[in-house]
Amino acid sequence: MSKQQLQLFDIHCHINFNAYKDDAAEVIQRSLEQGIGLFAVGSQASTSRRAVEYANHYENVWAVVGLHPIHLFEQRIDETEAGGELAHFRSRSEQFDIDYYRQLANSSDRVVSIGECGLDYYHVPAGVDWAEFRQLQEQAFRVQIDLALELDVPIMIHSRNAADGSTDVHADIRTILQEYATAGQPLKGDIHCFSGTVQDMREYIDLGMYISFTGNLTYKPRRVDIERGETLWDVARAAPLDRILVETDAPYLSPIPHRGERNEPAHVRYVIQKLAEIKNMPIEKVEQQIRENVQCLFKVG
Numbered sequence: 001m002s003k004q005q006l007q008l009f010d011i012h013c014h015i016n017f018n019a020y021k022d023d024a025a026e027v028i029q030r031s032l033e034q035g036i037g038l039f040a041v042g043s044q045a046s047t048s049r050r051a052v053e054y055a056n057h058y059e060n061v062w063a064v065v066g067l068h069p070i071h072l073f074e075q076r077i078d079e080t081e082a083g084g085e086l087a088h089f090r091s092r093s094e095q096f097d098i099d100y101y102r103q104l105a106n107s108s109d110r111v112v113s114i115g116e117c118g119l120d121y122y123h124v125p126a127g128v129d130w131a132e133f134r135q136l137q138e139q140a141f142r143v144q145i146d147l148a149l150e151l152d153v154p155i156m157i158h159s160r161n162a163a164d165g166s167t168d169v170h171a172d173i174r175t176i177l178q179e180y181a182t183a184g185q186p187l188k189g190d191i192h193c194f195s196g197t198v199q200d201m202r203e204y205i206d207l208g209m210y211i212s213f214t215g216n217l218t219y220k221p222r223r224v225d226i227e228r229g230e231t232l233w234d235v236a237r238a239a240p241l242d243r244i245l246v247e248t249d250a251p252y253l254s255p256i257p258h259r260g261e262r263n264e265p266a267h268v269r270y271v272i273q274k275l276a277e278i279k280n281m282p283i284e285k286v287e288q289q290i291r292e293n294v295q296c297l298f299k300v301g
């Protein structure tokens with residue numbers, strides 16, 4: 001399929017993960033046949049390298065390389081939304097090796113962004129000091145921001161709060177982004193799998209970020225958000241269409257009607273459908289604007 005026929009993009013999926021070790025080619029093909037281009041996103045050295053290999057191999061597949069904050073520590077991770085055998089894995093402890101990632105990014109013009117990187121307060125390894133944990137995450141995040149600036153590409157940001165709601169990961173990320181902006185180095189990028197409030201969304205946009213929605217947009221709003229008086233649907237309704245992106249984060253967060261199954265990039269169309277429904281806009285208009293947003297931010301398509 002030629003570039004001209006691309007209809008949509010899944011700007012954040014992990015077809016480079018072991019979840020697809022037996023059928024990645026078919027999963028990618030299913031997406032491309034439907035006119036859906038995709039970004040394979042790395043989470044550590046090995047998966048970042050595989051992302052670049054896929055991007056080099058397939059037209060309409062691009063790569064994002066970086067180190068996810070959960071891989072700074074060795075720990076057991078439970079991802080119930082991934083379903084089946086994907087639900088548990090052990091993360092390895094890795095440090096961000098800027099030389100490795102720089103070389104990887106420079107090895108191919110198919111690398112369009114640095115990430116996913118950021119702060120994750122949800123997965124806290126047992127026995128780790130909180131201050132030390134925070135500092136290590138922030139340090140790795142900042143080095144990746146520096147690399148994105150050096151390479152002049154956007155940054156793809158992961159953000160997740162503690163399950164008990166005791167942290168404000170968005171405030172912490174914005175403090176860092178604001179520091180760069182104040183120092184005359186404004187950043188461009190996206191907040192992937194957006195989970196913040198309407199106010200968070202507005203402040204991120206003021207800092208030059210795009211907001212990316214994933215399959216959980218199709219889920220019924222969480223009780224805790226309803227009680228708070230604001231849900232992810234309210235965020236989607238309030239977000240300006242020219243700053244919205246969509247993704248699957250496959251293999252995780254499969255949208256309805258595939259919730260609980262292994263996700264795949266072709267399912268990004270359910271996220272767009274839901275977005276159009278929430279915003280009460282024709283789906284074609286939503287698709288076209290998001291396509292332009294992807295082209296504008298990542299210079300692809």
Ligand SMILES: [Zn+2]
Binds near residue numbers: 116158159192193
């Ligand atoms: Zn993430």
Ligand SMILES: [Zn+2]
Binds near residue numbers: 012014041116249
């Ligand atoms: Zn991800």
